[in-house]
Amino acid sequence: MDKYPELWAKVKGEFDLPAIASLYNNIDYFGLSSYPSLYPNFPTSMVENAISQFDFEFGYFGLSVNELIKKGKEVHLSEYGLGGGTKGDGSALAVDAAGAAKTPFFGIFGSYKKARDPWKLADLQTPSPVRDYLRYFYSRTLEYLTNEKSYKYRVDAAFLWNQSSWDIQGIYPDSTTAEGSYRDPVIVKWIEEHNGKAMELRAP
Numbered sequence: 496m497d498k499y500p501e502l503w504a505k506v507k508g509e510f511d512l513p514a515i516a517s518l519y520n521n522i523d524y525f526g527l528s529s530y531p532s533l534y535p536n537f538p539t540s541m542v543e544n545a546i547s548q549f550d551f552e553f554g555y556f557g558l559s560v561n562e563l564i565k566k567g568k569e570v571h572l573s574e575y576g577l578g579g580g581t582k583g584d585g586s587a588l589a590v591d592a593a594g595a596a597k598t599p600f601f602g603i604f605g606s607y608k609k610a611r612d613p614w615k616l617a618d619l620q621t622p623s624p625v626r627d628y629l630r631y632f633y634s635r636t637l638e639y640l641t642n643e644k645s646y647k648y649r650v651d652a653a654f655l656w657n658q659s660s661w662d663i664q665g666i667y668p669d670s671t672t673a674e675g676s677y678r679d680p681v682i683v684k685w686i687e688e689h690n691g692k693a694m695e696l697r698a699p
Contacts, residue, residue, distance in 0.1 A: 503555045515556055519563060524651065526573030530600035535592040535628055539646075542639040546570070546648050560648055569651035576656040576663075577632050578602025579613030579625060585659070588613040592628035599632075603660040606669040607677055613660055617675030626679075629663070633682045637689050 519525065531544035550560040564570065577599045581587045585604030588611065589595035595613065603611050615623040636653070643649045655664065662670040664686070665678025 524569035526571035528574040529572045533596045539635045539638045572653040574656045575653050576661040578661045589625050592624045595625050595628050607672045609674040
């Protein structure tokens with residue numbers, strides 16, 4: 496972020512700023528991928544770190560997330576989740592909460608295999624700090640989405656990235672095999688309860 500002003504000055508002329516402003520003023524919603532690098536026991540407010548980063552850069556285009564919200568635009572987290580990996584090639588499992596928190600955008604690729612499950616979901620009786628962090632991450636996320644007025648931005652929708660080890664709902668066939676599943680029943684229940692309450696609030 497420190498270098499952004501200097502680098503922006505070099506490329507600003509390449510953008511049609513009035514056209515970009517017009518685009519955002521004429522859409523119903525805008526979405527962004529949200530994989531903020533965090534740490535164990537982070538405060539709930541840090542869930543919106545990716546939005547804050549986006550808003551910081553947005554400001555150089557003469558735009559503001561909260562100003563668009565005031566105009567009736569919705570903010571969507573169009574890609575969200577925690578992968579439990581530490582390398583971009585999908586080969587390395589996080590072995591502690593700090594590792595999982597630092598790189599939520601990395602996960603484990605391929606069909607479910609017990610030996611390659613960062614969350615250790617096939618053996619829920621065995622303690623796992625990485626699984627504990629997974630549940631903490633989603634509990635803070637749901638706290639944030641439930642109490643939006645307590646934080647800087649209002650998020651209208653969040654969509655999970657359900658690929659491989661990110662698929663804690665077990666939606667896709669390769670997320671569940673004879674060895675087990677990436678589906679976490681605890682988090683699934685939380686999400687179902689949250690969505691049920693949200694639908695009740697939106698009912699006419």
